[in-house]
Amino acid sequence: MALHVKNNIYWVGKQDWELREFHGSEYSTHKGSSYNSYLIKEEKVALIDTVWSPYADEFVTNLANEIPLEKIDFIIANHAEIDHSGALPALMAKIPDTPIYCTANGVKSLKGHYHQDWNFKVVKTGDTLDLGNGKALVFVEAPMLHWPDSMMTYMTEDAVLFSNDAFGQHYASDQLYNDLVDQNELHNECIKYYANILTPFSKLVTAKIHEVLSFKLPLDMICTSHGIIWRDNPAQIVEQYLKWADSYQENQITLIYDTMWESTRKMSEAIAAGIRKADPSVTIKQFNLANSDKNDVLTQVFKSKAILVGSPTVNNVMLPQVAALLEEIQGLRFTGKAAAAFGSHGWSGGAVERITQRLKESGFNTLEGTRIEWRPTQEALQACEAYGAGLVAQLGGADSDAAASAVTTEAEPMVCRTCSWVYEPKTGEPNQGVEAGTAWEDVPESFLCPVCFMGKDDFVPAADPAAKAA
Numbered sequence: 001m002a003l004h005v006k007n008n009i010y011w012v013g014k015q016d017w018e019l020r021e022f023h024g025s026e027y028s029t030h031k032g033s034s035y036n037s038y039l040i041k042e043e044k045v046a047l048i049d050t051v052w053s054p055y056a057d058e059f060v061t062n063l064a065n066e067i068p069l070e071k072i073d074f075i076i077a078n079h080a081e082i083d084h085s086g087a088l089p090a091l092m093a094k095i096p097d098t099p100i101y102c103t104a105n106g107v108k109s110l111k112g113h114y115h116q117d118w119n120f121k122v123v124k125t126g127d128t129l130d131l132g133n134g135k136a137l138v139f140v141e142a143p144m145l146h147w148p149d150s151m152m153t154y155m156t157e158d159a160v161l162f163s164n165d166a167f168g169q170h171y172a173s174d175q176l177y178n179d180l181v182d183q184n185e186l187h188n189e190c191i192k193y194y195a196n197i198l199t200p201f202s203k204l205v206t207a208k209i210h211e212v213l214s215f216k217l218p219l220d221m222i223c224t225s226h227g228i229i230w231r232d233n234p235a236q237i238v239e240q241y242l243k244w245a246d247s248y249q250e251n252q253i254t255l256i257y258d259t260m261w262e263s264t265r266k267m268s269e270a271i272a273a274g275i276r277k278a279d280p281s282v283t284i285k286q287f288n289l290a291n292s293d294k295n296d297v298l299t300q301v302f303k304s305k306a307i308l309v310g311s312p313t314v315n316n317v318m319l320p321q322v323a324a325l326l327e328e329i330q331g332l333r334f335t336g337k338a339a340a341a342f343g344s345h346g347w348s349g350g351a352v353e354r355i356t357q358r359l360k361e362s363g364f365n366t367l368e369g370t371r372i373e374w375r376p377t378q379e380a381l382q383a384c385e386a387y388g389a390g391l392v393a394q395l396g397g398a399d400s401d402a403a404a405s406a407v408t409t410e411a412e413p414m415v416c417r418t419c420s421w422v423y424e425p426k427t428g429e430p431n432q433g434v435e436a437g438t439a440w441e442d443v444p445e446s447f448l449c450p451v452c453f454m455g456k457d458d459f460v461p462a463a464d465p466a467a468k469a470a
């Protein structure tokens with residue numbers, strides 16, 4: 001059923017109350033989700049995005065009840081991922097010649113998904129499409145937010161930004177607008193979405209928001225492609241994104257572990273007690289990975305100034321759930337956080353060292369870990385408490401941003417021509433073993449842009465983007 005949004009704009013999407021997993025099991029959706037599609041009925045009729053493929057037939061039927069399909073003049077595909085483009089095959093079967101407006105990368109992704117040579121119209125930032133009635137759509141490319149093809153579409157006069165995935169949340173609701181839903185639920189789903197999906201692209205988030213703000217366009221609503229529409233003070237989520245993109249952290253320490261026989265859990269609790277005694281103001285959270293949702297844990301990592309990751313040693317390595325989480329943590333490229341490892345072992349040990357190494361490779365400012373043999377004695381637990389207290393003292397000035405800013409270098413930043421990610425010599429790129437203070441000429445030839453994976457040749461001096469990389 002179509003729902004009126006503003007003037008001649010209607011929501012024609014799908015509320016998916018049942019969804020509990022998204023991207024396979026990559027993202028948990030405790031509150032369901034929605035696939036938001038918008039129909040604009042000006043002199044010209046435009047459809048912005050569609051819905052996920054399982055709901056394609058339902059979508060097309062509902063749309064045809066709203067408007068004869070042949071009256072749709074333009075289809076805008078802001079993003080090719082199948083939760084937004086999934087109904088295109090069913091729709092295009094009915095109106096095969098209707099033009100689809102998307103970025104150049106959008107054509108590649110849509111062809112890659114559907115293997116169809118539809119009537120694609122490639123658009124770039126600043127291109128406009130006249131809707132009549134004095135209104136137009138303006139396109140803004142947003143590469144790697146969060147796929148190479150991503151873009152946003154702005155509607156003039158109505159001052160509505162169709163932001164696609166940006167500013168969205170996985171949150172099914174019978175209310176369309178941000179001011180009508182539970183604010184805590186909304187905040188939790190927004191931060192989870194940012195933490196789990198957008199964290200690696202934070203530098204691009206900041207740059208894109210500043211670019212769009214520089215256009216000085218009025219903004220009345222942000223119509224996202226998942227979750228609610230921001231109509232009450234839409235700038236609030238933009239401001240929130242700027243904070244989240246800036247090495248976000250709260251006064252929180254999170255302990256994450258797995259255990260076979262509870263020794264590592266006891267260590268976690270003793271370390272937490274030591275932290276609590278040393279700093280009663282800090283929020284402490286503890287998660288056993290065996291019974292925790294990984295996306296919820298990653299959200300807490302995002303909120304933390306420091307994390308402690310624990311595992312017993314098994315066959316000289318860590319437990320697999322811990323290894324899996326560390327892989328996710330590495331991909332998310334958190335910045336400005338400290339970390340340490342802990343765990344129990346029987347003879348050789350090995351897990352604490354491996355965890356420490358992985359945390360270091362993931363860009364954390366790693367602190368000395370702690371280990372015990374077998375099940376903890378009273379003395380061992382006291383030592384863990386003391387360790388927790390000592391950690392608080394170390395955290396006083398130990399975050400890696402501070403460490404990075406202590407690095408002085410005259411070396412110039414370099415920018416990736418494909419996605420605009422900036423290499424800052426001051427911070428290096430610890431994910432690829434490039435230490436803070438490394439000048440571009442000393443960065444290994446195997447270096448890849450961490451956002452779009454282009455090689456070193458694709459980089460040019462940030463101060464002179466027209467120049468060719470040496």
Ligand SMILES: Cc1cc2nc3c(=O)[nH]c(=O)nc-3n(C[C@H](O)[C@H](O)[C@H](O)COP(=O)(O)O)c2cc1C
Nearest residue numbers: 260261262263264312314315316345346347348349
């Ligand atoms: C299958 C298995 C393999 C193990 N392999 C090692 C090992 O390679 N090195 C070691 O030091 N301890 C090893 N241990 C001993 C555990 O690390 C030890 O029991 C530890 O206290 C368990 O901690 P937890 O109670 O947190 O599970 C192993 C234990 C099991 C059950």
